Amino acid sequence: MTTTNTPSAITGEESTLWTARLRRRFFGGLPPERLLPDSQPAYVASWIYVFGVLTIAALIIIIISGVALTFEGPLWWHESDVGHFVNSVHFWSVQLFFFSMAIHLWGKFWMAAWRGGRSKTWMTGVLAFLASIGTGFTGYLVQTNFDSQWIASEAKDGLNSVGIGAWFNVLDVGQALLLHVAALPLIVGAITIVHVLQVRRRGVVPPMGFEPSEEAGS
């Protein structure tokens, strides 16, 4: 005997399947027009809003230049003019990334951007900032030059003093390199995606005093 299962999306029933639950959870809060909106509240009119997208743009250039560096190995940029230029692109995109991110973070603080149920947006932003600091730090460790030597020598004392150095040995350039090019970019990338989806899902925080009534007092 065969049975015919009509998809719950068609019947409108609340399926308890994990797949259906995940679909409702994701697309329920993020319909296409909210994921890629072509309009924003009228108050979204300030230069401060530019720094979030500038941070993402810088992150993309960091990833592209970082991937380019991985193809030729960690010592390439010492020996090749092209390699040094690619390293410079990586270096300056990191500087612009942190510059934009810092302004974005301060801007969101003064806007109290966690209002209206947006605490997750704030928290994922802070986590992205902290994970980026770790990623930037490991980047300095894997330069394989004097800066790396000295930064590793100094940083080991801080990490050892709280027991972290027992597992993360900054004098081991192999460990730092793998963390820098694999684990940490994945973590920063994943947190950034969740952060951006939170922004799209919750929308841009309204000016103080203009919150919808349900949001007031948050």
Added chain:
Amino acid sequence: MTKRSRTIIQWQGETRSYDIVKEFVVALAVVSILVLALSALFSSPDEPSLTIKSWANDAPSDFVLAAATELDGSSPSASYGPPYVAIPGSGQKVGPINLQAAAGVRTPVDSAKAFVLDPLLAMPYPTPVLTQALKEWKGANSVQRSEWSTSYIEALGAAPEGNPAKVAAGEYGPVPELTNSLLTMAKSGSLDGVVALGSQFYQTDYTHTLLFMGDGTYLEEAAVAQNLGGDQSGMMNETGSYPGQAWLWLYTFWYQIPPFSNEETTIGANADAVVWTIMMFLSLILLLLPFIPGLRSIPRWIPVHRLIWRQWYRDNPRPAK
């Protein structure tokens, strides 16, 4: 989680056309041009690494003194504590908590063996004098070894410019021969590979090399000359006139002020652990800011938001009822 917290209240007021895809493409183009221009104009720092060879040739007295302290057991690495050496009572504390000791010795390092004796034993054609010196060292007990090396360290301190060639005669046993043979080996460049590699073929771990170089003053003096010392905000600086890790400004800041900068105080002697604890605490506050009464109200009390949304507030003096 309650249903209320999942409810998303969307803005129902006035909207404006906003092309976020175009915004992103323009941002990417602007950042790309800016990065390419900065790269072409300013390049990026690449100060060559120092080596054990350069240390031995540029600062031989410092090198010999460091080698002697490895034998004496008084070098920074030999007396470091966890995670390199098991020394009861060592490790930085925050109050009664000693996480450094709790984590234990996970990267054991025997400084005298790894940095001095094993490399000398690995020399392919040791001189008869060196062979005899190694034999004498091996045959001595720990008290005798300590007396020899400590006497030699004191004699180096008394010699003009710490020059090993000008050390006064004394009971130093095989120590001068061991340290001078190591210096000869280091000057040739062969010590770099032996200390770093040990008996392995592949190697990515420079724990031994950097700990050994850190036992002298050569590495630190080179860093201080580039304004990278711990009391020069060195953690956030880098070589040359480049911005460095400016985002570490607050972490670095604590090391510049008392009591953290004064190693004679309890806090100063445990500054690394205390500063780390402070920064972890501040990071947690930043993360949980939306839930902390008082702190989360600062943006209401200091109305920078009126500057950010000045056009909106100008056009909408009062919230619509």
